[in-house]
Amino acid sequence: MSSLLVDNIGELVTNGAGEGPLGIRRNAAVLVEEGRVVWVGPSAYAPAADRRLDAGGAAVLPGFVDSHAHLVFAGDRAAEFAARMAGQPYTGGGIRTTVGATRAATDNELRATVRRLRGEALRQGTTTMEIKSGYGLTVADEARSLRIAAESSTETTFLGAHVVPAEYADRPDDYVSLVCGPMLAAATPYAKWVDVFCERGAFDVDHARAILACGQAAGLGVRIHANQLGPGAGVRLGVELDAASVDHCTHLSDADVDALAGTAHSDGSGTRTVATLLPGAEFSTRSPYPDARRLLDAGVTVALATDCNPGSSYTSSMPFCVALAVREMRMTPAEAVWAATAGGARALRRDDIGVLTPGARADLVVLDAPSYLHLAYRPGVPLIRQVMRNGVTP
């Protein structure tokens, strides 16, 4: 059994025991065996190991957990982005453009895009990435999207209810039946989660409830795109169905915040349903950012994710999202880093990632900086010196 000691860590973010909400330890070391963290402590007292990685006094943190991404698609929508920057609003209608391109693509073209974006994210420190379907919207195209997604992640999400495709435009009930019937059956072998875009212009709350309930009955966990473009009942539906995460949360009422706060665990460890905020979407659609402070002050557990997709947020960069959350959403750097690591893990109901404590997966990032603070303080700078997943350099 080969062991690895990462030592001479100037600032270690554990998200466990240690100083402050990030569980910081200084002059620390981490011992890794068989892909897991087995010991964390002062560098001066570190046990011997077969191999050593000298962090050189830099900061080390858990790999980012990006719990919301749409990587299976073809084409891009740069022209739509340019039109928005010239004043056009974002409505979600462009999803159908990507559906057309995705259906026309070969498996290998889709696979190449997923691998390219997954690699891009990995180089920016993302060690876990959720991947959704949702640009196929036929039984065969959703099944192949998830089959390809599953080659790159175990966190795969069936989003057959992303939008009603053009051929069902005048009979949305029939499309919901297709999603709940043959499409779900074809998706289930490759999916862990079910998701719905619950929004005006996509699926209303009754359709969303029906689809999520079918997915849940088939053994999938629930997540939902809710309250992105306007107020609505999506967040409360997520709470009603014990969703692991309600995503976007840009337009929230007091009742929505109360509903999320009401899912608090009795041990004070936050909420069972996480609010996942996606500031890349507000950046790229030039929209007002969600009010992270209001959620945090109400005790709601917050995650940050990229929403990487060709329409509303074509970034794979978690450091960029951390910087946006700090500058534009009034999160402290510590809150944003927690949300991008442990928060993402909570949004996926995982306790083996997002932390660097004994028993956790050895998924970590060595920064080219002395502190996690630099992720927000030095925006746009490539600060990821080294990434490890399961204790090895991928």
Ligand code: NIG
């Ligand atoms: O999360 N909101 C719905 N889905 C994506 C956007 C998809 C698209 O515009 O292609 C999102 O922002």
Ligand code: FE
């Ligand atoms: Fe999304």
